[in-house]
Amino acid sequence: MKRLTTLLAALTALLLCTGLHAQPLRIGVTPGAIADSIETAAQEARKRGLDVKVIEFTEWTGPNTALAAGDLDANYFQHLPFLENAVKDRAYKFVAVAPGLLPNQGLFSLKVRRFQDLKEGARVAVANDPANQGRGLLLLERAGLIQLREGSGARATLNDIVVNPRKLNFVEVEGPQLVRALEDVDLAQGVTSHYVAAGKADIADKHGLLYTGPEDVRYAIHFVARQDKASDPRLLQFIQIYQTSTAVRERIRASYAHNEKFYSLPWLARPL
Template identity: 30%
Template structure:
């Protein structure tokens, strides 16, 4: 009886091991990625067929917050996420003790200068009011864009930490009006010019390509710093799944998709 039981147990164990091996092989061909809806999940869904051609299945889980998609990559529930820029990820690692890394950039969402009561950015009226986002990251980006277009000069090392207090030269005596980023398009008629985030410009019916007087370029410090990244857990940078995901998200097909769908409010930033 003991011998029969041992044989049965051995058989069950063998079946279990074979079953486990089968699931492992199958899982190796499933790439699980977390993303926010627009534009990240849209871009991911656009590459599903390309991944299928290479033998991979892409599963996209959408999130409405910026915390959970990092936690589930760190604990191994998902293979990667796509929603954030590197400064945010680095800050998250410091605060949460996670071990997340970037494996590559995909796109950035440029800020643009838009006309309000005044239309000519080359001949700004003295004392003009310019609205900028009031959050730390985007205010600095807005001020750098104004500097690049010759409107103000910032202190030498202000960079991506710049605030209105860092304006060193202001030949046109422009007044910087700090507003919540989402509210700026609604206030456009009340100011001479406004610096607006790409997503909020799109929501307001503004075309980055047609309406913006100037935009952040792909070679700007802000674009390079705040490009949206593919994020994985440290140690998974060189897995086959990571390499495959990076390959398709940095492909010509993705560039064409972004260029065709987002009208300049999302710009690819990879070679």
Template identity: 45%
Template structure:
């Protein structure tokens, strides 16, 4: 005969086993961001959180969807970009955790080194203020151009005060810069788009951003959700040893973890 304590224990186990996992929708750009979330998914599932990953091919829609409540979180952007979006569009979105860093690179199919790039060369950069500015800052750091003082993290081509090689800048959506490689001398390409295009972000760039800086990516949620329990669970799953090992093995130095 089953004792009262045994029956109580069985009832608890049945209730726990039948509990439905909480489900959240999280947006990411194709490539490493989405791939890393696939590694996060089973870790989160073990903690009772079911992640549905939605891929968007640009940098605008994920914040629009998040602010509108169509998704619960996104993982694709850095803080300068998020701050710019909030200032321009009034989004009520907050960062809740740092994720990974993708050092930006300048790639070329025509030239093997930056020294070979001729005067008057065409350089594709991103047309959004944060990523385009990041590319210009990279070129300044490498001594290619000089920007006016006080431009912060969002300079534009009108802020260039010295351009000794008389480079011509072509502004494109960030996702389009890899496709421009056959038409320009070089292109600034975010690592996630470089990987998606089959480029090698470790050995491929003819100029490369330093690993440290303000451009570490993050998980963002709506301000009203930032203290909800599922946010803590999501962050713990992302920052797990399993995900850290996945990033190291999968990307071999082209993507760096922040934890």
């Protein structure tokens, strides 16, 4: 936060002199807690003279396409592994400017209350996309259920499992569908926001065996901009508003069923 505050102080005069505030800051988001928290921050920003236009996308390709085309000044919908894959596939000239909301990941079960109660050959559902499967496997390793190949880290796939003492059978499922898969398997990886969106926050609360926390900052939703616009003073000011606003924190908490196990605010644990 100190670096961000310093940059803001240095750029305030530029804002006043050039009239950049007259141009709205355009931020692309996806629906749900992400869009709601950004709109709350935008309302506060407008009170401070910073006009913000929030543009909502219903899928995960448009925000990056629009950013690359210059139709957005920043987007706020992706974590770092997703961003890295997008940059690799599309050669985008993007940079992550600052972390934001972190939807916690969890391991959930309707059949056992402790990992040691999982039987040999138990069925475990994990995300089928590379950006999220590694996150789930790391959590399974942390639970003591598997061991991954050294160095595989967040990029781990099922092929990187080198020790599986319970002979767990893994089922790959699309991320948002992991909530529904819970009834058909013994254990499932899942993002808490998907449970809340599905109206199953109580299940996530009662049947969560292990959750990630702020140390999982790579999976926080990040403010992303083009490399040549990463120091846009409007964006830096908006990020400061987002990260310090009480109203934003209250909106995030409400979006996660008022359950602080479901999300993290990593900038508080690791200030910029």
